[in-house]
């Protein structure tokens with residue numbers, strides 16, 4: 194069963210050192226996350242796979258690593274200072290702070306024409322607080338999403354040292370267009386790729402690492418002749434879709450969504466979002482926009498920009514004149530992509546059937562849990578319906594639905610019901626013995642490629658050989674770990690849970706003929722291979 198809720202993913206990530214809540218020793222900081230020892234490997238692999246596909250495997254791309262802090266004028270002429278904001282209103286009755294444009298669309302059924310129209314509706318008491326229904330709302334004010342900081346030793350109190358933490362990596366590539374063009378002697382079409390941190394003071398962060406205030410982007414700015422932009426745009430939409438599929442996302446969980454006219458950013462001629470079916474629903478993974486010549490013009494010296502010293506143009510040999518290239522921008526989030534790969538790879542399954550009497554006992558407990566939910570008057574109606582539906586499905590399908598029940602163990606609402614503790618007591622025990630959680634990650638993305646175990650940890654010859662195999666594979670550039678901290682079955686389970694494609698066991702036969710057992714994560718089949726052929730057998734396939 195794939196991940197049915199983000200809770201299962203959050204729980205796995207915390208349990209297995211993939212992602213931790215940030216600054217937890219001080220109570221955390223809302224919606225900020227730290228990638229742990231396995232998470233950093235996973236995310237690095239995602240970024241590496243992206244870079245390989247969009248830079249190394251192409252002839253028309255260059256890489257860049259621009260600074261996070263940039264001259265404030267970059268953000269003036271990019272339009273971010275004036276427009277990168279959300280209009281917020283405060284409810285005087287319940288102190289909620291909803292986005293005023295969202296309230297307008299939800300209650301009026303159409304987009305507002307701008308802030309004045311939203312405020313006119315607020316003054317006329319036509320809009321209600323979505324939380325408590327009050328019409329006592331404050332005038333909507335734009336809330337800029339850029340984080341401010343001060344550059345220099347002294348905060349002078351004026352704006353002279355003001356800088357921003359970049360809200361996108363894109364501008365670093367636009368202002369370096371001329372540098373890359375000249376130093377790399379490029380001809381159109383060509384592109385620049387960059388991976389780096391971006392910061393947005395999001396009003397409603399959430400859904401784990403899906404929307405955070407600090408995140409990493411993987412962006413491309415691809416420069417083309419005007420007129421060749423539409424074909425290049427379509428080619429990038431196809432290429433980026435294919436990359437997610439090649440990296441293992443299921444076809445049915447990925448879709449392209451054409452942005453409607455009213456959704457398009459002011460600079461975009463067309464934009465297609467690649468969306469993934471996350472447990473909370475279809476949501477944006479990557480946006481691929483045709484930004485026309487907007488950005489290069491905006492940063493070029495001219496009547497609208499007296500501050501720039503550059504003219505970001507291209508001399509077209511064919512036409513014998515200067516032109517301003519159009520830009521195609523595939524812009525992805527490294528954290529969102531990592532989360533999508535985790536959700537897609539996650540699977541809980543029953544590996545063998547528990548005894549019938551254990552199953553009956555568990556079914557009775559699930560039914561008592563359902564009765565207890567039914568009786569609760571203080572439960573939200575939606576939560577009640579969801580828990581009842583889950584309990585009915587699980588009770589009817591046991592033991593096959595045991596993995597689903599284990600998924601429910603991470604559900605905060607289920608855990609508020611007292612009898613659920615008893616359900617967990619039994620299901621956790623059965624889960625341990627009869628189910629397995631596996632991350633079916635693409636081998637190139639798995640945090641660890643190979644785990645090597647000695648059959649017995651107190652047999653020095655086995656330990657020595659297992660350690661030597663680990664060292665040898667590591668020297669071949671294959672991420673390998675050694676582990677002897679449990680029985681082999683338990684060690685297999687641990688590696689399945691973090692998506693390790695191969696486990697190698699060194700046993701007594703290994704000492705005689707130099708072969709080891711190679712166990713495959715997905716099929717759970719085992720075969721013997723000689724030490725010499727191991728690098729070929731376990732190397733992540735292209």
Ligand code: GAP
Pocket residue numbers: 360361362363393395402403404405406407408409410412477478479480522524525526527528529530
């Ligand atoms: N330069 C264009 C740009 O920044 P965007 O749609 O705002 O476009 C691109 O962002 C991608 O960055 C998104 O598709 C998403 O994957 C990621 N992203 C944006 N905001 C994010 C946030 N608050 N948390 C995590 N990822 C985010």
